[in-house]
Amino acid sequence: REAGAEISTDMAVERVLPGEGVELASGERIEAGTVVCNADPKRLLGMLGDDAVPPDYRERLISWDVRSPVVKVNMALGRLPAFEAEAAGFQHDRAMITVTLGIDAGQDAFEACGRGEPRIGFCELYFQTAYDDTAAPPGKHTMSAFCQYVPYELSQGTWDDRREEIGRLVIDAIAPYAPDVGDCIEHMDVLGPPDIEERIGLTGGSIFQGGTLPGQMWDRRLEPRTPVPGVYLCGAATHPAGSVIALNGRNAAEAVLADSQ
8 A cells, every 4th residue: 555556355356358457246347457366277267268368378277286185174162172292391272283193194095085085194283362362252262273185076975964074083183182172172164175165266175276296386386477468376376386475476576577677
C-alpha cells in the first residue's frame, strides 16, 4: 500500500487475459500488462483458455502431477498430551514434533498409498496455543497434524465413509510417543486431499501444487516465466517447490523486474 498497490480480496478470477489483465467472476475486468499467478498450474491453465498457451507447455501442465498424499488433522484438546520424551526435558508444545517409524515404514506407507490404501508413515505435529493462547478457550489447546500417506481416491470406500477411521490411524501413529493423546482430544477435523481441494481450490489437494518426487524437482520444477507473454507463476509449483519460504514469489518478482527493464 505504501508503494501504491491496491489489495483486493474475495474477488474470484474467472479468466486471465494475457497482456490485458484479468476478468473476475463478476464480469469486471482489471487491466494489467503483467499477471503474476499464485494459483496452481492447472487452475491457471483453465483460466487462460485454449488459444493462449503453446501446445508443448499446455501438455506439460496437463501432465503435471498434483496428486496429494497428505491428510491434515486439526484437533481441539482438553489438555496437552504427555509425550514420553518430556522426561528428558523436551518441551514438546513449543516445537514441531516429527513422528516416524523409520525410512522402511515410510516407504511401505508410500507404496500402500499408491495402491489406494491410507497408511500413516510420517507426521508433523504443531501446537498453536503454545504461542497464542487465544487460539483456544482458557485452559484448552490446539494441535494440528500434517501426515502422510493417503490417496486422493481410496481403493475402497470414500473419504466421507472412512474419515473417522483415517483420523484414528493418525492418532494411533502418535500414541506410541504420547499414550494419552486420544484422551486429550475433544474434537477432530480430518481433511483429506479432496477436502483441501474443495476448501482452498488447490487441484488434487496438493499444498505443494505438485508432487515433490525427483521427476518434478530441482531443474524439473516450473519456472516463474511462462511462455505466455506477461504471465508469470509465483506458487509452489515453481522452483524451489513448496513450504513456507517465499522464494517462489521472490523469483517471480525478480523475473518481472528484469523483463520490465
